Amino acid sequence: MWQWFYKLGSPRYFYEMTTGFVPWLARATFLLLAIGLVWGLGFAPPDYQMGDNYRIIYIHVPTASGAIWIYAMMAVMAAMHMIWNIKVADMVAKSCALIGASFCAVALVTGAFWGKPTWGTYWIWDAKLTATLILFFVYVGVMALRSAFDSETAASKAASVLTLVGVVNLPIIYYAAYWWNTLHQRSSELGVRDASANPPEIWIPAVFSGFGLIGLIFVIIILHTRNEILLRERRAQWVQELVKQETGNA
Amino acid sequence: MTPARKQKLMIVGSIVLGSAVAVALMLYAFNQGLNVFFTPTEIAEGKVGADQNIRIGGMVKMGSLVKQGAGTTITFIATDTNEDIPVAYTGVLPDLFREGQGVVAEGRIDANGVFQANSILAKHDENYMSAEVKAALDAAAERKAAGGTP
Amino acid sequence: MLSVANLACERDERVLFANLAFTVAAGSLWQVQGANGSGKTTLLRILAGLNGDYSGELQWQGKVCSEVRTEYQQALFFLGHAPSVNRTLTPLQNLRWFCALQGFADDAAIHSALNEHGLRGYADIPCYQMSAGQQRRVSLARLSLTSAKLWILDEPFTALDRVGVAELEARVSRHAAAGGAVILTTHHPLQTQHPLTVLNLDALRPEAA
Amino acid sequence: MLSVANLACERDERVLFANLAFTVAAGSLWQVQGANGSGKTTLLRILAGLNGDYSGELQWQGKVCSEVRTEYQQALFFLGHAPSVNRTLTPLQNLRWFCALQGFADDAAIHSALNEHGLRGYADIPCYQMSAGQQRRVSLARLSLTSAKLWILDEPFTALDRVGVAELEARVSRHAAAGGAVILTTHHPLQTQHPLTVLNLDALRPEAA
Amino acid sequence: MSRVALGLGASLRATLRRELQLAISSPGKIVNPLMFFVIASSLFPLSGRLDIDVLGSIAPGIIWVTALLAVMLSMESLFRSDYDDGSLEQLLLSPQPLYFHVLIKVLGHWLVTGLPLVVVAPLLGLLLNLPAQGYVPLLIGLVLGTPTLSLIAAIGTALTVALARSGVLLAVLVLPLSIPVLVFGAGVVDTALNGLPVAGVIALLAALLVLALSFAPLAIVAALRINVQ
Amino acid sequence: MSRVALGLGASLRATLRRELQLAISSPGKIVNPLMFFVIASSLFPLSGRLDIDVLGSIAPGIIWVTALLAVMLSMESLFRSDYDDGSLEQLLLSPQPLYFHVLIKVLGHWLVTGLPLVVVAPLLGLLLNLPAQGYVPLLIGLVLGTPTLSLIAAIGTALTVALARSGVLLAVLVLPLSIPVLVFGAGVVDTALNGLPVAGVIALLAALLVLALSFAPLAIVAALRINVQ
Ligand code: HEM
Ligand SMILES: Nc1ncnc2c1ncn2[C@@H]1O[C@H](COP(=O)(O)OP(=O)(O)OP(=O)(O)O)[C@@H](O)[C@H]1O
Ligand SMILES: Nc1ncnc2c1ncn2[C@@H]1O[C@H](COP(=O)(O)OP(=O)(O)OP(=O)(O)O)[C@@H](O)[C@H]1O
């Protein structure tokens, strides 16, 4: 277990292990997303109240919860980087920040465009919305801090510290729900648990697009991390050999 | 004990102590109740005095919606099935606002006990259903209400 | 006292030094030499524990430095390029804080340290009113206050006038002679009675070898 | 070229120098000497027109400096304690701006100036990645770019390694020999072929006299 | 020799004394955040013709937001000169427990910058037409909240100390983290103005303070070590 | 030699290019003021439960005040690194006309920090529920007002450049001077929201800009000369 853990911590092992694995993950992801989105956006029946507007759900919900989970993952990576000085963990954290922030932005934008027809306003200072906005700010802070440093080591350590400090905000944001009323709906889990209310035509595509999005998150993170590995290890012998091979093949 | 050890112990000690105190304070806070968002029941219990700027949440009671005059002023009854409160509002309504649907209103309770809203937001519930399903369900509910067995 | 094994450091693709191994014994005086950019400052900061970006091992009295950090820091005096002198405070206030961080208070000693370093009468003048060399002297007055065994000094002669340079050279030799150890960098030829060990980073650089 | 009459300056009640009078002729090389805090930096900044807190008169080519300011500034190159090198820009970008301020553009000259100062290959590396001495070299590369007659240099040898010091000494001598004039401060003994005029502020100080 | 050995307490007092000496020798350090607080709050009434009651109802928000900005801006200088002149290296290399020295440094800074804000806040309340029952909650909130803000801002300062003039970056890091303090702090006043009980909110503010007191020094020390490379 | 003599225009372009290069090499310089602008504006609605209409009516004030703060904070770095590393001495000693170089430097800085603020302002309008007829006046006001604010802030920066980390002092100097811009700037939106003609207020803003363009460089140059002693 520990051995595996340390092995995964080595950039080279990470790179080589993912080389075979990523294309399959990417294909599966593409399939899931295609089914989920085409079905959800194209064929699922319109909602009795919101008509076709509700279709935004197939993008909004996964990106919104994705943004939250990605932060959690980033924090775990930051902790691993601080405690065991695992470089790959930092590279993953860096990728997490980028796509977490993008997901957060997408959730905000889709939510806002959804809010106009349903609630009558693009934006309201409601707990969940506010929490999402703050999360976005924290992501941006982490990225801004990282890019402000010249030295790679200092940048990654500083970003890790800020990421961990930012974790404190998460439960507080959660309790802020007591503060603003929640206009945003509570978690419905789309009726997956007690299939009583939401019919399968609506939640099955959501499940597809949800898993597709999870796959997408991992594909992007892994690809980004692989890039980062090549960049940071560009002088390591194995990378040089890899480059030689690639250019030889080309 | 070496000085280094002693230092570490002091630091760990203050962190543990701090966490304990913080947890205690938070528990106390949550016991106090932090709500500034009220249900009709809480209002009926007299938790809110007149002329406090608050938010209320509930459902628009079936059959209570009345449009007045040119149609920009409305009154309706907000309910949490337990208690009711009359609400008055002037302004543009969101699409989702309709009877039987969740609503959040912000405003004050006037001297007559009417909630004078200065903003109204509609709330979607946690369920999504297609128009046909909704119709079928409604029909079933009606039949049930009529006392028939399916 | 301090022994270094297998030390290597690279910055931005360039290996500054690799396989560095040496032992700084009590009573020795080391000068780290090298052209501009050869890595002297980097090496000194690694030895002082301020730069963690290296591979290799540092041992203090036979124990790994990072494990006996407090002990090592008690035995270490480091002075970098910057003088560590707050410009709005007076020399007295500056040095008082330094002493408190070392765990003692002793105004008489501070005054005599200032006098020794040619700053008689300057104890209560804010440091921003002093010239570059005078500020450096305030900084060096710490040498008379610390009880550290190992001194690590990065270009300590900067901005000192000739008298100041000679005095510092003498002080450094005395410390080594009294059983301490000194590691310093400087670009000017040192004039000391004490035997000098020179570590030349230029000669050590892999590509140069 | 530059002549000084009756120059006096005091800082915080202390007279640094008074009745200073000298003329820096074309082809001469001046070293301002003095203990720490004797006023060398202050004097140089007064001569460069950066410090107006003095009494006395400065003349450039027989005209009062402040009246022929642009002309004087065209003929002057000043380098203070700070290297005047922006750390986020590259040497090339830094020197391009310097040239533009002098009213010309010439990338070839910049590259050869960098090569001359031991920075071949560093033209496009951000300066924060360089050591203290390398930054100082970027700064000194200006000497090969300026066409100023009068150079005023405050401790230009700081942070330079031995080769750098020797090169700069040679450069300064050549400039004086070619009909320019140089005023500099340094605490280390200058080794130049060119005759050196020493201005010792310690000897000049009223209380010392 | 007349050498007196100092315990931890005495050497912490030396750090506190130094912080206060620095403040005294440049009085701007005390006065400027205050002036900023007053001027920035009065920008709002200037920037639009507001109804006087509306002004009163947004007063807690304005006061809290400007207090937050004032604390943050004044914290910017906390480790700055120490970093520039190398004193920070000396602190990091001293055999003393950094955790406590850093904590004392922040608290010393709060004494000279945060506390005066609390003292003038009622004046701003007057300017902004804050209703009478808002003053006591405002003060309680500020007393508990500004040290927390100082500690959070100190984390940001420590993270950015190696970067030249990083005022805006500091804001981008610190403001999101401070939002909970702001929400509960202004919430105390709001709750009181609405006639509701404030004990719960105050307890939350206190909890945040205690948390910050125990965890912020860890983050600050880690951040300083990273920056002094 | 391949030496090309440069006229004033070309050497001003070199100064502008350097300013842009500095911005590009640290992208935070562009992004951070923007983020500050967004985050600081959203602090207000967070700090109290505001009625949505009230929020809309104070939106112009909030946007203008935070824009002012963002411009001021980002200006802090204008002469900072040049002062620290001695480049400012070189500028002052160059035979070039300082007046124009300083003007170009400020405008270059405005291009990378002020202009982006104008671009995201409508987004903040959305968040703060600004009524639809307020957007165009807001943009016009900001386009005319932010360069003026930059110039005023530059005077403050130049005055305080010799002081380490002077963020708060800068604010104390600059904010009072900026009040007219703020009043007219927010006034444009207010006037439009009230359905009154805005041409007069816009003309006043433009007049302030022209005044600042012609006099601010004088003050900046004088301030720099004082500080580089
Ligand atoms: C800018 C506006 C909005 C933001 C920032 C936002 C944010 C979020 C977030 C963060 C989540 C994930 C919650 C979680 O995983 O715990 C979420 C889920 C969801 N949102 Fe939104 N939302 C917005 C607007 C809307 C609108 C207008 C609707 C439609 C009425 C909506 C419907 C949903 C639904 C159905 C879910 C899934 C339920 C759940 O798991 O919580 N959202 N939203
Ligand atoms: N900012 C200042 N305010 C007041 N007095 C100052 C200031 N800077 C320097 N002085 C005083 O002016 C005198 C001369 O300082 P100056 O920097 O010119 O000395 P210097 O000869 O260059 O010394 P060094 O060899 O140390 O560089 C010093 O005695 C100092 O006390
Ligand atoms: N912040 C940095 N980031 C990346 N590389 C750096 C950094 N600082 C220094 N370097 C590189 O590290 C090398 C060693 O620098 P260092 O400061 O240790 O040299 P030095 O021997 O002290 O030189 P000097 O005599 O000029 O003081 C230099 O070649 C420089 O290019």
Ligand SMILES: [Mg+2]
């Ligand atoms: Mg060095």
Ligand SMILES: [Mg+2]
């Ligand atoms: Mg000097």
